[in-house]
Amino acid sequence: MxxxxxxxxxxxxxxxxxxxxxxxxxxxxxxxxxxxxxxxxxxxxxxxxxxxxxxxxxxxxxxxxxxxxxxxxxxxxxxxxxxxxxxxxxxxxxxxxxxxxxxxxxxxxxxxxxxxxxxxxxxxxxxxxxxxxxxxxxxxxxxxxxxxxxxxxxxxxxxxxxxxxxxxxxxxxxxxxxxxxxxxxxxxxxxxxxxxxxxxxxxxxxxxxxxxxxxxxxxxxxxxxxxxxxxxxxxxxxxxxxxxxxxxxxxxxxxxxxxxxxxxxGKLDRFVEARRRLADHYEAQLAPLAPMVRPLRRTGFSNPAWHLQVVLIDFQGIGMDRAALMRALHAQGIGSQVHYLPVARQPYYERLYGKPELPGADAYYARCLSLPLFAGMTEAHVERVVATLQKEIEN
Structure with missing residues (x-):
């Protein structure tokens, strides 16, 4: 592997x-x-x-x-x-x-x-x-x-x-x-x-x-x-x-x-540009998986310095829950993470403030998954991640 x-x-x-x-x-x-x-x-x-x-x-x-x-x-x-x-x-x-x-x-x-x-x-x-x-x-x-x-x-x-x-x-x-x-x-x-x-x-x-x-x-x-x-x-x-x-x-x-x-x-510009290039490649590679899988919507009021490659997945639509997908990706050598459970849903804050209505945050959390993104990656790595993701979704 x-x-x-x-x-x-x-x-x-x-x-x-x-x-x-x-x-x-x-x-x-x-x-x-x-x-x-x-x-x-x-x-x-x-x-x-x-x-x-x-x-x-x-x-x-x-x-x-x-x-x-x-x-x-x-x-x-x-x-x-x-x-x-x-x-x-x-x-x-x-x-x-x-x-x-x-x-x-x-x-x-x-x-x-x-x-x-x-x-x-x-x-x-x-x-x-x-x-x-x-x-x-x-x-x-x-x-x-x-x-x-x-x-x-x-x-x-x-x-x-x-x-x-x-x-x-x-x-x-x-x-x-x-x-x-x-x-x-x-x-x-x-x-x-x-x-x-x-x-x-x-x-x-x-x-x-x-x-x-x-x-x-x-x-x-x-x-x-x-x-x-x-x-x-x-x-x-x-x-x-x-x-x-x-x-x-x-x-x-x-x-x-x-x-x-x-x-x-001293390397910040190089690192930021590498992450932007990889994020753009993810955007192109993920396009065939839409609308079931798509990256975060990009806004028009900033030039991002991508820290995370978050994708939004319709888990019900693909017939696979998030934990199962994360385990399957891990078995193929691909790490992932969830950023984040809405903080208001943490037990401490629910005890303190109850359960506020946060439809946007809950909808975001229900679909988010962070895929690999770091300056040491290559475009071939992105292609491997997306190909593996597509294979697991379609199985």
Whole structure:
């Protein structure tokens, strides 16, 4: 049997390994120069003044919610189709989640979905967290307008979308948002092992993000409250001294992670283009299987950076359930996954909020299946996946 094709995986090359080895031979394993270089390069790449690295995108979402001042009594709107971390980050800071429905053919929250979620929340919403699902972007012009009219903070969950553009702006430039959160998990376009980052145009938010990722500590004398303890006899800052005006977390990324991230960042355009080319080839190869099997509908308001190759399958129509198809594909060396069970259907959230009506999210979930997509694939791999899928469906 041919080699196994997982639904996603990293592409690590010799120069990536050399970059990590150089850090391992150096003086800094964490909180050193590689972190700064990576943050500066990421900010420049996406066109934002500030990038704050962190240990994971989940940490980044948590930091963004903290920086935005979300807390008990506040509500944030989250699309129902996303990974649980988007909603969980709101709960970490004591906020309530209002789930918005999504387009059943894209998995994206539509402007009308957001408007209805805001109405259900009674208009008192602190933040909106749109999700760029599978690497395809939300309609940020409309989402931003509605969010601003509601007086809410806009935090992009861009974990799938590094390298994408919305309108003329790169995702992460925060042209229409307050913060953007990225993931560098191995299945993402850029891999750091684990890792994340938050970008912003706001220096106040950037300072809060950086402070909260490192226990909430400050070392700037101008920010100290106990000046008697903070100052030496000559009025200068005591070099060992720090204060904690409010607690944060240990969410720092290491120099090891950031060295890998910096090396990978130099290949981002190549990786994104490879994924786009493979997604286009999937589109062509899957055409004969329509309407029983078809890719996500492509929108006209973004240039995606495809993270996932999601297909929508009429399982009743093909006479085969999803689990059986996934097992059959796996037996032929092809991995697949489901992205995602609507978060509102998780037991925790059902106990908390009941079972909201989300017809778009439920229809999306009933049909979605993620097929292999990663930069190390070839068009021949795509053809193998589609041919195997067709064979299993027609058997």
């Amino acid at each position: 041919s080699s196994f094709l997982p639904y996603g995986r990293q592409l690590i090359e010799d120069d990536d390994i050399a970059a990590v080895a150089e850090v391992l031979r150096g003086d800094w394993l964490t909180t050193g120069p590689s972190v700064t270089r990576f943050e500066e390069a990421l900010a420049a790449r996406v066109g934002a003044p500030h990038a704050v690295s962190c240990s994971s995108a989940t940490a980044g979402l948590h930091l963004a919610c903290m920086a935005a001042g979300i807390g008990p009594g506040d509500t944030a709107v989250v699309p129902a189709v996303t990974f649980v971390a988007t909603a969980n980050a709101v709960r970490y800071v004591g906020g309530e989640v209002m789930f918005a429905d999504v387009d059943p053919d894209t998995g994206l929250m539509r402007p009308d979905d957001l408007t209805r979620a805001l109405a259900r929340a009674g208009g008192a919403v602190k933040a909106v967290l749109p999700v760029h699902m599978a690497g395809q972007c939300e309609d940020m012009t409309a989402i931003s307008r509605i969010t601003r009219e509601a007086g809410a903070v806009l935090i992009e969950d861009a974990c799938h979308a590094l390298g994408a553009t919305a309108g003329n702006a790169p995702i992460g430039a925060c042209a229409q948002s307050d913060m953007s959160v990225f993931s560098f998990h191995p299945v993402k376009t850029l891999a750091m092992g684990e890792g994340g980052a938050v970008t912003t145009r706001d220096p106040v938010l950037a300072e809060r993000l950086a402070r909260f990722r490192s226990h909430g500590l400050v070392r700037d004398l101008a920010r100290m409250e106990n000046l008697g303890l903070a100052s030496a006899a000559d009025g200068s800052a005591n070099p060992w001294y720090y204060e904690m005006p409010e607690p944060g977390f240990n969410y720092r990324a290491s120099d090891i992670q950031c060295a890998l991230g910096l090396s990978q960042l």
